[in-house]
Amino acid sequence: MAALPRRIIKETQRLMQEPVPGISAVPDDSNARYFHVIVTGPEDSPFEGGLFKLELFLPEDYPMSAPKVRFITKIYHPNIDRLGRICLDILKDKWSPALQIRTVLLSIQALLSAPNPDDPLANDVAELWKVNESEAIRNAKEWTRRYAMDN
């Protein structure tokens, strides 16, 4: 594998030096393109108080293509499926090289604050979210407590 591009190095450095509040991203020891990410559940969201683990991988042609991000911690969210895949436009067609890891993670954090059931990935969750938001939020809180709290 070719050496790490300067951009990734820079980004990593900056992530370490000036971490985004509520977000930590640490590159893997053996692979500098693989990041262990922890995102705190945003305040005033059903995910508040949870620590959500994600994995983030910078593909070969990053930044020309979007990083791959996935939730490891189970989360009850209409745009995140059971495998942790995230439905977020900037990770897909709206990716721009001007975006960075930190912006991506911030977007994800924002996604937690503002679920978008109209563009669902987990259909059942999205359905419930649309039909019975309160129950959905309760479920989300329950999941958060169950999966994202203790450890």
Added chain:
Amino acid sequence: MEQFEQLLTCAICLDRYRNPKLLPCQHSFCMEPCLEGLVDYVRRQVKCPECRAEHRIPYQGVQGFPTNVTLQRFLELHIEITGELPDPTSGQVMERCNVCSEKAYCSFCSHCDKKICEECKGAHMEILRREISRINNQIRRGIHRLQDTLALVEKNTQSIQANCSSVSEEVEEIYRRLSKALKDRTEYLRGEIGRYMGTEMRSLTNLKENLEQEISNILSNCDLADKHMNENVDIWDDCELMDAKEIFLKTVEFIRNFEYENTDYSRKIRLVLAHDPNQLVLHVAGFGDLNLGNQHFSQGSGMLQPPGPGLMRSKSDHRLASQFRQQEERGYDRGYGDNQEEPLLGGRKFGERPKTTTTDRYGDRYGRGGNDYGDDYDNDTRPPRSRYSRFRRHVQDNDSDTEQPTRGVRFTEQQKIEREKVLDTEDVARGPLSGITRLADSPRVMKKLQENESGKKKEKEAPPPPQPAPQPKVVPKRPPPPANRQVSEEDEIAKIKKQNKGATTSTETETRPAERVAAEERHTTTQRKTPAPEAISSPEESDESVTSLQQTQRKTPVTTKTAAPTRRPSDAGHKKSTRSASSDSNSSTETSTASSSAIRSTGAPFTTEEVKQKYLSRGNADTPQDTRTRASSTVSNKETQPQKTFQSRFLHNKTTTAPPPASKDDEETESSSEEETESDEDSDDNTTSKKTDTKEIAKSDIGPLLARSANARDSSTENARRSSRDETPTYTRSRYGIPKEESPVRKYGRSRTGTTSSTVQDEEPARYGYTSRFLNKSKSTATLQPDEEEHKYGSTLGEDSDSKYPTGRSRYMALKERRQRLARSRSSQQFGDEEDIDEPISPTSSNPSAYLASKGYGSAASSGHDLARSRSSHALKSRDNSPDRPSTTEKDGAALSSWARYLKNKYGNRNSGKDKDSGTSSMSPSSSSTTARRLSLGLPLRSSTELGSSDDDQKNMQGSPTTPPTAVTAAAGIAVAVAGTSPRSQYLQKCQQLFEIGSRGSEAGCFTWPRGVAVGPDNSIVVADSSNHRVQVFDSNGRFLKEFGQYGNGEGEFDCLAGVAVNRIGQYIIADRYNHRIQVFDPSGRFLRAFGSQGTADGRFNYPWGITTDALGFIYVCDKENHRVQVFQSDGTFVGKFGSMGSKEGQLEHPHYIAVSNTNRVVVSDSNNHRIQIFDVNGKVLSSFGIEGSEDGQFKFPRGVAVDDQGYICVADSGNNRIQIFHPDGTFLRSFGCWGIGKGEFKGLEGVAMTPNGHILVCDRENHRIQVF
């Protein structure tokens, strides 16, 4: 500031803007790689990462977007403010790296000849650095060659100087001699002429005077007569007249008759020249020519090669090296010859050019010298390149068949392009031979170094980077070959491994058992043979199983031993068998046996050492007895005797070629028998004195016996076979051309001798019916004057020593032996005279082992000592033991060991002939011991029973078909039959591979071009793993035992060793081919010594190849490129040489391998003459056979040769890829094998060896294995 910074940062690469391009949306990005990477080539659009606005790409691409000049100004401003270094890549255009395909600022990489990115380049430079350091290591390792060469050159300068001065001295000397001779002769002739003239003149004057007087007389007479007769004066009376008449008549007669012999004095003296004066003048004028020895040239050019091929050679590909050398040679010659060979050129003016093939080259060289010199060296850049190209060609040639291009090829590729050679400037000092620049002189390097020192630059950047580029050029020849070779070899190895894996494993499994079974069978048969005489001993025998051979030999003694105690009457049989064993050892005829015998006591089978060591050891172990004997000898009144004997011995030497006369034999036998008896008694004494318990004795003796048997095995390859053979009474094969008839005589004499020699004095002739003959002889000997007798003893002894070396006439042997003989003869005197003296001293040896040891030493060193000692000891014994005798007789078998040893020393080669006597002689110990005892004590001690028994035995041996003997004889006969038929039939059956060892590789048990192969005394298989630069040792079943040696030229290191040999004491003797030396290792593989160096002088080598050692430990070396065989003592002392380049009889061309039969026939594979030549040890051609061809009995470049104990010759017919076996006389017996990789197929044969049990080991070089048949 931070924001300012951010403004100057490209959002994509997060780096400072490089060539910022302004998009229509007013966002700016670096042109490369950022904007470039954004391009949607399909839609020819670019989407702004910031605002996602889509813009059409201008026709020229992203370059067409306007540069954000403002931003650029800001950038510059920022740089000015912060003082940052300008971006080194500014202004460059990004390209795709040709290695990692990343877009980057690429630069040209000299290593791979591509534009590549920084990272890849770094990696490449790292590779180069590593390569250089590796190559550098190689150079370091190889530099010694240059140094050696330097030393050699210096030496050569000296030697040339010395040579020239000596030659000029010689010329001067000749001149002086010639002029002196001329002067002398002239003076002599002048004197002669003068003398002649004087005498002639004198006689002429005399004559003249006489004539004048006559004339005057006669005239006066005439006058007087005229006067008186005519005048009738009667003065004279009648008497007077009568007188006057008489006078006148006389005068008339005188005048009439007088004839002056004119011819006498008209003879002219003439200068008669023995030669035509013109010719003489010519001769003198051309009285000498200066001949340039070719070897100087070849050596010289050879010397010069090492720099190039040296390194390659270190990589073990010598073929490559040699080829390279050939190619190189011309270049070197051209370049180098001018300087170096100048004196020779000068010399050539003098005389003629040597008429050799090389002259052309020289002439060429000389002729073109100037030009070439100019070409090569005046034109600075040329020579290296031409050489490279040559080399490149070479490499390609070599590797065309092997593998894909590797680094080596890369290097050559590089050379094709005219790369800027940064280090190669005119200023640099250049190696005059190689054209290699001195890096330190290169201005660039100097600059770098300086910079480095001043520390302005980082270390990493400094000198190493520039080096990689120039490096290939600097060391151009070296890197490629190793690289290529490595790869190729590895690949090959892999291939071969793949191929062989299946085969070898299967074959091994298959063959191993088979072989084992065979061995087993043999084992059993041999067992049967030997024990047959007495059926008792079978259980003990079966216990010992090492190799069949060993077993047989070992068994015989053991069996006899065990049996002996129980059966006294059948002693003879026992003895017979033991005897055979002992005779075996005897037949080994080694002086070295002594040492082995010494060690025998310890039971170590093959620790025998060489003569010298023997001496030493003898000195240690033996001192008391030795000194004693010596003292006694000195005491002995006849001091002059030794010399006499010596002379007589020499005389004998001359005559011994013919079968020695019976009387001589008898004498020999006498002395020997005496010895025997004595020695027997010794051992008896020792054993008995210790314990009367026979079993214990047997035990104690087993060790020695075993050792002896081992010894015997060592001695020559004749082992089991011979031993079995020896037993047979009818067996008449005499190794040394002694006719059969002798054997009976000897038998009588010998069998008797023990007894008779003494019995003569005892006067018990009537004891044996057939003593008469012997008696007569012995009597005759006895009747001799004491002096004569001694003389005779001496002579016989001398003979013995001679006979020891079948070709005892060999000069150097004689030399070597002289001292020994002297000692011996002296001691023999003792033997005759000083029994009394000896007796008292002998008691010193009470410990049997010590005694044996000492004895062994003594016998080895000089049988004379042995004699004295044994005698003394026997006397001692006889005294001590006389009461014990019954037991002692039983122990005779044990005693035999020493006896056998003695015999061995004494009779050496004759044994084979004597072996028939084994039966009789075996008993002789018993009887002889008694007689000896009697003798010493002067008492008729011998018990009648014993006498009877011995008598019976002897009779049996005589062959009377009475029952006990028949059994013996039958057994013996069987043994003989087996032994006799075995070799031939064995060889006729050969063709099935028994097993094979090894495959290609460098691990233990693998080979890379194995060459020499040899069989150790313990039947181990010793292989010269040539290109692994080591020796590997396997047991007789092909199991790996050990290895030693590695690449190098130090002690114990090899450079493509070729021949191996194992001498009788297990030392490994290795022809270290490319180091031009012989190395000797002890049985454990420890370096002992090395000798020889490159050259043509005596004791020097040019690629020594095959090597072998004879029974005496002499080392025979095929000095291949010197086309000769050299002979050395085991300590490396040059002894002799024979052979010279040519195809005539006795000449050799590239002799490769050599073998020596136990009859001391030296078999040499005269490879390029496609024949086998057989020499005697003096280098006289005995026979030769084979011509070029592929019919039976014809050869193509024969290589390995081996001789078995029967004299059958095995030849590795390399060019025909087959093994041929010949009768001892050189007639074809059979051949087997063909080209291929299967079992029994060969690819490039090298050494062969024959094991004592009849296996043939074949070194299948290109298949990297040893095959056993």
